[in-house]
Amino acid sequence: MEQKNRIVTDHIAMSFQDNVVLQDINVKIEEGEIFGLLGPSGAGKTTLIKILTGQLKQISGTAQVLGMDNRSITREGYAKIGMVLDNTGLYDRLTCWDNLALFTEIYGISKDRIKVVLNKVGLEDATKRSVHKLSKGMKQRLALARAIMHEPEILFLDEPTSGLDPATASYIHQLILEEKGKGTAIFLTTHNMEEATKLCDNVALLNKGQIVEYGYPKNICRKYNFQNKIQLLLKNGESHTLTNDSSSAELIGNYFKNNAVESIHSSEPNLETVFMEITGRRFE
């Protein structure tokens, strides 16, 4: 039977010497789910990816990746995982095509896939170009092409869009959504709250190694809608802040009757304000 949960962690904790980096991490990621791990620099995002991919061993807790313990992922297991690490790990002197050709040979898949994925990431014109001649965004896309080439069941993406222009970032978002459509479970880390809100089915806000909030981004935002205010901007330039309940109904009604309203907003917070509210910290 196909297992629906691709990743399950149970009380994962990690520290380097005395430095506690992760505490009590519990997440669950299903097939076709995009999970976003958010947090400021140094929060422990990359460390969690390294633990889940067997590059580091946690000091306590357990994790299941594709039904395997993360500390003993088999060779077959690795063939079902794709990843884009923060350092892309491409061969600088080789061309895009040669970089991917190496991995078709390693995975034992058809060379036809090279063209397919290069087209997919928009690098069809750079096929014969050496990696060291590519821009940062192009390298990132090549790394992504390599990660999806063997149609993995899990994709780990460590800051897939950091430092990219909005158009390229949006292009990568489309690709990520396409992979999700195939049932791939996607674990991504980001500093970008907007990106997370747009893409993720679930996010975890990581702060100083602890998950301080976990769930559907819109639900998290609604939960922190403490202020629950409505903002009115009138045509005469005045602005009014009213509470979002029946006590404001008459006042708002009157403004509308007099045709005095220029714009009206509810003060729903976004992930960024939620994070700042929880931690008192600002995102870089």
Place this chain on the structure above:
Amino acid sequence: MSIRKTMAIFKKQIKDTLKNRTVLIQFIMFPLLTIIINSAMQVEGMPKNYFVVLFATMYIGMAPLTGMAAIISEEKEKNTLRVLMMSNVRAGEYLIGVGAYIFLLCMLGAVVFGIVGDYQGSAMLQFLFVMSIGILTSLLIGAAIGTWSKNQMSATSITIPVMMIFSFLPMLAMFNESIGKVSRLIYSQQINNLMSNIGVLELSFENVFVIAANMAVVIALFVIAYRRSGLA
């Protein structure tokens, strides 16, 4: 072991080395130098193939050793080796893929030395056999250094003194007896001795023992390096 994966690494290495001048030059320099000097210098009374044997010994001490160490340490530094390991390539498959490539490249160099030295028939076979033993030992030393190091800088800082010892000691031993006493203990000196007797090659106990002991030490050092740093 997967032949397919080993071949994939082997092919990658061919493409990569062709574009990597600093590594490539290591493999070309000494054979080229030998061709030039051998045709330019004809000194009376100098032993036959003096330069061939001298440069072939240096070649053994340098090319496979620095090539292997440079390739492995660069792959570690740039995280490509980690990506390979995470893509299901085993350490053995990687090392054999890269090692086989360097071995063949060096043997190509050895053939050039052999031709310049005008070895024929069984003499040529003896020469290539002796070269292959030396190249293999150097390869293992390079693999141990590359595995031990975390990046290219630290690999180079170990490679240079080690390479100097193995490639220059046999030459210095010709001029200085006390150096000769020490250099007897290293494989490149024994290889050098064997190469002076090509055609009437006989392996002495000392030849075999020293080379085998060197190999054993290198393999032990490789295991220590691998345990300490791993490949990724």
